[in-house]
Amino acid sequence: MRAIQITEFGGPEVLRLAEVPDPVPQPGQLLIEVDGSGVNYADTHAVEDSYLSASTLPMIPGGEVVGRDQDGRRVVALTATGGYAERACAWAPMATEVPDEVSDAAALALVVQGLTAWNLLRTSARIAPGESVVVHAAAGGTGSLAVQLARRFGAGRIIATASTKEKRELALSLGADEALDADPEGLKERLVEANGGKKIDIVLEMTGGPVFDASLAALAPFGRLVTYGLASRQDPEPITAAKLMGRSRAVVGFWLMHALGRPDLHAEPMAELLRLVATGELKPQVGGTFPLSDARLVHEALRSRATSGKLVLDPRR
Known part of the structure; x- marks a missing residue:
């Protein structure tokens, strides 16, 4: 073959x-x-x-x-x-x-990408209605689904980042409230400004390096940054217990492999996602x-x- x-x-x-x-x-x-x-x-x-x-x-x-x-x-x-x-x-x-x-x-x-987006929001971030959500790489396979699911799960404000004007327009068409340039320079300030001057509740991050660092700095008390990739192939700055405790922030890692074989994290979400696509409520x-x-x-x-x-x-x- x-x-x-x-x-x-x-x-x-x-x-x-x-x-x-x-x-x-x-x-x-x-x-x-x-x-x-x-x-x-x-x-x-x-x-x-x-x-x-x-x-x-x-x-x-x-x-x-x-x-x-x-x-x-x-x-x-x-x-x-x-x-x-x-x-x-x-x-x-x-x-x-x-x-x-x-x-x-x-x-x-x-x-892969739909199950990842579902679990990032539900399992790792434990999204609650009204919370603000940042989706990096929002025009990608996972990000574009995460934007739609965040809206469906009751997010209060969805802020997307993407590298081009066309990708940002796509994120807005999928339900994002704001779409920002992904450049890490000044990213923390742009995220907070896009959230009406308030820090962020949830960040879905797969770039690593300075984007991770800026996203962590933008987290509100009790905010959660879920990391699920290292696209930049750059590690972020080291995280100490004091940095997390001092601002009541959480960093959560996610790898889809750990969800497989668990009906509540694999079979049931997959059935839900397929049903949503079949009825036109979710558009990959x-x-x-x-x-x-x-x-x-x-x-x-x-x-x-x-x-x-x-x-x-x-x-x-």
């Missing part, structure tokens, strides 16, 4: 199209004929072996697929690796049947569907912040 395989760690240049043997499902796994493979920012870390879990070589990247299982069911599934291919294996509990009303790309937008943003052979170009665009919404690879092309 055709797949994207890496035999050395590095940047997008190590992603190469190859002919590899078909995967063989273990007992309890589904073999899926892949119609679409989702691309996530975490994939760029896995390819360079800088992610939270170590990668091994040779590797077929990709953690999410949509397609047909051996029983003919249309499913969207999480895979540890192996997603950028014509066929992939997934453990049965990691697969969810997709309603006819939900497109392949929309389903892929939910299985699709950034484009590209041939499998273009995986390198897609990773380059993703790392350069030139994309918005969900990115999909088509293994049939």
Whole structure:
């Protein structure tokens, strides 16, 4: 079968199209004929072996697929690796049947990024009605869903950040009250000003470095900063107990892996998200569907912040 395989760690240049043997499902796994493979920012870390879990070589990247299982069911599934291919294996509990009303790309937008956005707000931030929420990278796959869900969950004021005017306009169209430039210079002051001069209750942060530092400084007493990525590949300033205690602030880490297998954090939210998309109440943003052979170009665009919404690879092309 055709797949994207890496035999050395590095940047997008190590992603190469190859002919590899078909995967063989273990007992309890589904073999899926892949119609679409989702691309996530975490994939760029896995390819360079800088992610939270170590990668091994040779590797077929990709953690999410949509397609047909051996029983003919249309499913969207999480895979540890192996997603950028014509066929992939997934453990049965990691697969969810997709309603006819939900497109392949929309389903892929939910299985990692939708579940992440839901859990960032509900599980980690424990959002309460009326609270202010900052969503960084608000035009991305996770951010664009987080803006919509924050509104649905009763946020009082939603402040988005994004790197371009077009991305900020998209965030506003999805329900953000304000959309700011993502430049970390002066970011703390801009966030507070956008919240009517008040500090922020919740920040969803996946950039790291100075954006993390400015976001933490903008938190109100009892505010929560939820960190779920390190897109800048820069660590923030060290955080001491005194810095947190002195202002009654919290920093919460989130990794979707810890939600998997828990019905209240995985199966039930996934069913809710699919239902909302099927009824048109939640609108995943699709950034484009590209041939499998273009995986390198897609990773380059993703790392350069030139994309918005969900990115999909088509293994049939």
